[in-house]
Amino acid sequence: MLFVPFVAMIVLAACFNGSSAPAFIKSSDCTNLDHGALPITDVALSADARVVTVQAEVANSSSERAQGLMCRESIPAGTGMLFTYASDRTSGFWMYNTYVPIDILYIGSSGDVVDMISMSPCPRGSANDDEWKLKCATEASEYVPTGTWRYTLELPSGWLAENGITDSIARSMSISWSGIQIDG
Numbered sequence: 001m002l003f004v005p006f007v008a009m010i011v012l013a014a015c016f017n018g019s020s021a022p023a024f025i026k027s028s029d030c031t032n033l034d035h036g037a038l039p040i041t042d043v044a045l046s047a048d049a050r051v052v053t054v055q056a057e058v059a060n061s062s063s064e065r066a067q068g069l070m071c072r073e074s075i076p077a078g079t080g081m082l083f084t085y086a087s088d089r090t091s092g093f094w095m096y097n098t099y100v101p102i103d104i105l106y107i108g109s110s111g112d113v114v115d116m117i118s119m120s121p122c123p124r125g126s127a128n129d130d131e132w133k134l135k136c137a138t139e140a141s142e143y144v145p146t147g148t149w150r151y152t153l154e155l156p157s158g159w160l161a162e163n164g165i166t167d168s169i170a171r172s173m174s175i176s177w178s179g180i181q182i183d184g
Helices: 003-016 062-067 129-143 167-171
Strands: 040-047 050-059 079-089 102-107 113-119 149-156 174-176
Touching: 040 079, 040 167, 050 062, 050 149, 113 129, 113 167
Parallel strands: 050 079
Antiparallel strands: 040 050, 040 174, 079 149, 102 113, 102 149
């Protein structure tokens, strides 16, 4: 009799994975977004003998990548979002409709860190939609990585530094995860 509840607890714990549902900003700019949770995977950041693990939501479809961390109230420490692509990229990201500062690791196809960039929110202020997008696109010119990348890992701003991961350490890191199917 005790076996069934025990198995149910294990299944629920595996599905929950220790993360709560993300909280979203209440704004008219955020009403047309999907507020569901994405699949979560453990991402290992390794340098020398040190390994730091992050629980990351996985944005692996074009619509998930387009939304990213838009309209989030916060990004809890030790969590982030992993963006996966089927081919290499050279462009950067922008902070349109993103309300929390982030650190982004641009990751090459072999798991090496290509670049680490801190990104600031791009608030709307009194701008209309077109002005806001132009402002955020202009600011995004500061967020272009130095090399070709295939994946990115977005983390709460300052989390890398709090864990002793400087730019030079990040560039020597290897990033790995498992179980991700890329939807294209």
